[in-house]
Amino acid sequence: MTAALLAYLPLLEPLPGIERIWMLLLLPLAFGISMVYKAMRVTNLDRYWRSVGVMTVQIVLAMTGLAVLLTLLVQVVVPMLPAE
Amino acid sequence: MSEATSNPTRTTLNIGAAMLAWVVPGAGYAMLGDVRRGVLAGAGVLGLFLAGILIGGVDVVDRTEDSLWFAAQAGTGPIAWVADFANTELVKAGRVGELIEVPSGDPRIPAQPEVSSLKGVARPNEFGTLYGAMAGLMNVAVILDVLTRRREGRP
Secondary structure, rough: OOHHHHOOOOOOOOOHHHHHHHHHHHHHHHHHHHHHHHHHHOOHHHHHHHHHHHHHHHHHHHHHHHHHHHHHOOOOOHHHHOOO | OOHHHHOOOOOOOOOOHHHHHHHOOOOOHHHHOOOOHHHHHHHHHHHHHHHHHHHHHHHOOOOOHHHHHHHHHHOOOOHHHHHHHHHHHHOOOOOOOEOOOOOOOOOOOOOOEEEOOOOHHHHHHHHHHHHHHHHHHHHHHHHHHHHHHOOOOOO
């Protein structure tokens, strides 16, 4: 891991070690989307960062909920269905 | 009296500001007099785009191999073409890293072109590409908002 970091060329090659924590990449993605969306929608920019935080949490919770539902569907419901 | 105030149902389109919003993300708002909003929107779009390249390498922007993804990434403006140019000239041309042969494992399949040792695969490539595409699509939403938004200080 240390050797990979030393040889790492930022912006030219993939970030080393990201495969193990790829699910956490949802957090900055949701934050970035919220930043742009709220910059468009918020009338009073004094409440901007609070709105961004709320929307980021909403996105993460919604995606987590969808993941749980799909996991239940695939792991529990589908195996209960008759084969033919 | 401007046209917008004489006819309240008619919306004035800010075509110049919308074009600027594509060239420099966030600059459209600044042109309409809302600099702070422009800085926030631009930071979000460019932050997403650069984060994508940081995660997956510059290979995540590829106009020839991932043309549909590039169509979404192009919403960020000329920076998408700059990233594609850097990918083509530095990574795919082998100026950075090295070009390696791709073993086919099947003699009936013709030899594949050499690929860069820096080519991104799997999750980093997927997420990097997605980040860039989301940056482009969000900037398209910003451009549409700039197109129909009233200028600061106007009724």
